[in-house]
Amino acid sequence: MKKEQRIKKNSEFSAVFTHGKSFANRQFVLYVLPKEGQTQFRVGLSVSKRVGHAVCRNRIKRLIRAAFQELGLRLRFNYDYVVIARKPSSNLNFLETKSSLCHVMKKANVIQ
Template identity: 50%
Template sequence: MRKEYRVKKNEEFQEIFKKGKSVANRQFVVYTLKRPEQKHFRIGLSVSKKIGNAVTRNQIKRYVRQVFHEFDGYIHNDVDYIIIARKPTADMDFYEVQKSLTHVLKLARVLKKSFETVKKAEDRD
């Protein structure tokens, strides 16, 4: 994922925490903040040291980035996202992370309607 698609600065994180909306499930907390002037979504990741060692934390971050890469056409581009991983993510594989993130993004209402039709078609196959 390109650097311009990431939230890196502490001030940006704090602004999203204060002004954005949050939605959570057991594995992830997602903060969203609309940015109408933005052409592409940006994500910020937070994985605490309580979750595991560096290898585990980096793996979780890779999984989350890959999920967002696959959702590229299905999530709104004018939004900043912060994803905070909780402890249960340490024991999850990619597909479990994908399922959990899909669930929390649906709760946040940031997935486009076209995602629903694609997902239903895949489930039938």
Template identity: 50%
Template sequence: MFKDGRSTANRQLVVYVKDKPGQADFRVGFSVSKKIGTAVKRNYIKRCLKEAIRHLDKDLGEKDLIVIARKPVCSMDCAEIDKSLRHVLKKAGFSREKS
């Protein structure tokens, strides 16, 4: 699916982006491996990522995103995860935020 997409990463997260012309909104998927920790920790990380995405501008275009958490994210709190996600999305070309 993402063969013709592009990826951007930092130490904590990887983001795969694929343009989807004709799609109404952007879609986001999250992947947090069992290597990260217990189910409680993985769900905490996914909740933090979802909250960070919620604060982004909803007019990001016709794209699909996949966010993959790496091992260093397990020692971060929600504010640090939010900052890391903003950093990797800025590197990927998403710099607009909800006002």
């Protein structure tokens, strides 16, 4: 995933949280905010210390980024996404992570 596709600033996270809509399942919470004139989607990740230790949190973030890369062509491009990982996501492998994210994205109607 390219650096232009990541949300890093606290103000950008806050904008998605306050103005976006949220959708959730057991493993993930997805916040979605439409952005006019944006040519590619952007993703922000949040994994709390309650989910696990640093190695576990970094693994979850890698799996989410990889899932977004695979689903990239099916996603709507003019959106900002923020994914919050919940505790059950620490036990998932890549396919389970991808299917769980697909489930939440279908709920949000951002995947084709």
